[in-house]
Amino acid sequence: MSLDATYTKEIPLVEGGVSFKDIDRVIIEPTNTKPTKGWWIAFLMSFAALMIGAVSLVLTIYYGIGMWGNNQPVGWAFGIINFVFWIGIGHAGTLISAILYLFRQKWRTGIARFAEAMTIFAVMTAGIFPIIHTGRPWLAGYLLPLPNMNGVWVNFYSPLLWDVFAVSTYFTISFLFWGIGLIPDLATMRDRTTSKIKKTIYSVLSLGWTNSNRNWSNYERAYLILAGISTPLVLSVHSIVSFDFAVSVIPGWHTTIFPPYFVAGAIFSGFGMVSTILIIVRKVFNLQHIITINHLETMNKILLATGMMVGYAYGMEFFIAWYSGNTFEQFVFINRAFGPYAWSYWIMISCNVIFPQLFWFKKIRRSIPVTMVLVLLVNVGMWFERFVIIVTSLHRDFLPSSWAMFTPTLTDMGLLVGSFGFFFTFLLLFLKTLPLVSISEVKAVMEGAQPTVHPHPHSNGKQNSH
């Protein structure tokens, strides 16, 4: 909760004294207008990137993952880096909509819907990579523990299988959560549109919503339950992703702090991406009074906090590597910081730990250009974090005869570019088809939306909300 300078009043979440009607209008407008030139340019660029990815994907599937730069000993590289990177991006949405909901952080309403949509697209992007990394994606069905005539069964001891469960559960719940949150807004759009086709589509999607008391109380209940289910998922997904590494006995991978460290990193990168895109979107769609500078400032505070959490983990890993007295562990960390991939390590440290320290200053937290630069760096830093963890731990194996450098191929780069294309293509389509801010939730936190029950002189009942 943001309080004003006297610490007695809440700062209004929606600025400019707009009416409820204005909220409907300004949020729905992007879905009613024809795409602008800017949107088309962005869309074509994303689509081109997606096509580059598609070509790389076809090459990968046709010729096999030999098209990638993976070698011996670097058996995991871009495929897994991109997977972890995108899963991480997908953490902000559910954190904002579930955990911040349970913590009653009302400011979340302005950004929740958008972040949830981003989560879904990011998880979809992430899901591609492990499937193609199997080498025979047409056999991906065997990842599920289903009885089959070959008697092939999954290995329940493997965290890679836990990933299958964790990611698919996460996707399903996030999708349901997002879909349920959309229902009242779709009903609002249904009621406002004049186009017959749109009316039919919105009517179907809003499941006969009538804004009745009963509708709302069921909705609130469902929302609360889904928030409760999603909250452990936010922690579990990235914890399980971290298990992929931490259960092994590879120096640099096996360390007990990995689960919370990965979760903090995921939230960090997720907020980085939300910020990056929202800064542009709020400007383009004139939402500066709904997604205010206070929202950006709060997100910057979260970035500062989570950035320091990953910094703690980096420090702790280094210290314990030394403290353990284990020479292999020590070698991996010295090699990370001063070996041939030192540049990637220092990109990671500076983007994730050093530069975000600028957020200590209120002026910088509230400066949009500086924030933009810093959040872009967070995105870069978090991609390199996964690069550092995966590649530098593998490339110098126990025996110096098994040392090699990893060089990404064109196909690797194509898939990375393609993943951004895939993500942004969906995101741009979302921006023009669905309300990117939750209309009903924003209205609920506006001035005058709260029930004002005047205390009865003889009762000890609930007080006025302000």
Place this chain on the structure above:
Amino acid sequence: MDYTKKPLPPIVGKIGFGLLGVGLLLMILAFVVDTKRAYFDYLWMYMFLVSIGAGSLALVALEYLVGATWSTPFRRISEFLASLIPLLVILVIPLIFGMHDLFHWTHESTLASDPLLQAKEPYLNVQFFLIRTAIVLFIWVLFYFLFTRNSMKQDISGDPLLTKQSIKYSAVFAILFIFSITVIAIDWMMSLEYHWFSTMFGVYYFAGTIVAAFAAATFCSVMLNENGYLVSKIKNNNYYSFATLLFGFNVFWAYIGFSQYMLIWYADIPEETFWVMMRMKGSWSYFSIGLIFLHFVIPFLALLPRSSKVKPKLLVVMSVWLLLAHAYDLYWIIMPSYFTKGFVFGWSELGFLMFAFGLIITVFKIRAAKTNLVPVRDPKLEAGLNFHLN
């Protein structure tokens, strides 16, 4: 605001003094009978007091840092509990004398024969160890005085600038606290088995301190409020927050504990597993399973239902439960280094536990005698009193 200061009932002081007196007697007896065992018990008790004292100060800082208002009417309670911190400086002295009994790595002969210890020697040496402990205690004492001084001043002036200043302190303290609690955890507990290491250990202890400090705050808040020592306006909605956060912090502890255990179990490297194996030996295996149920499963089930979050009686029971669970957890961390064959809980351990609780109650009582139990002129108080869900 209808707060009038009332002195705590005399029974509180009696219980506190009683526990303190009997505890002290048993402690002295324990040192006479078995010095080494008494030092381990003492370390256990000391870490419990650290959890409550330093953890409570962290909760005070947390309220300022995140701008919470619901907890403002109860902040004094955590401030009172944090006043254990100055005592920690005195209470650490016997431990320094017991270092030889507690820590194998302080022995010259061990150092000479153990290359792994030699590798750690730049960190694990008595001099640096004491410097670190001194720095940590200094940080805690400093911030304890900074926070309480501002809070006391505000009771008179009501100046919002004091809140602003405390927010700044809390940002600095948040970082220092994480750093210091990690150092304390590694030094005083992890180094009992100096071969063992876990990057998660600092976080694990941190998670436990927060549960314990929050449980203590919950217990005192609910008891005082139910008996009319706080502002009469405070209703169930504030209890809901206590129960939710108690539940949340405890789940976080379980998550950290599970992750640490699971990764050690799965990787199965002897240099890490021996620490877990020590806790599987003899009756310790039952003790370890007990930890899962007492610290996680039962509180989880008790605090999960929405209806249970507004029951003051349940909150009182569960907060005492979790306080004892934290003591159990610390026992599980510390004592296997002494009771290597199986766990033992005798009159000596009981004495130390009584002393810890007696000290907490007495300190609380002394502080509560002089100060308002509610930060009466805190600008956030009104919002905290009017707090309700939805």
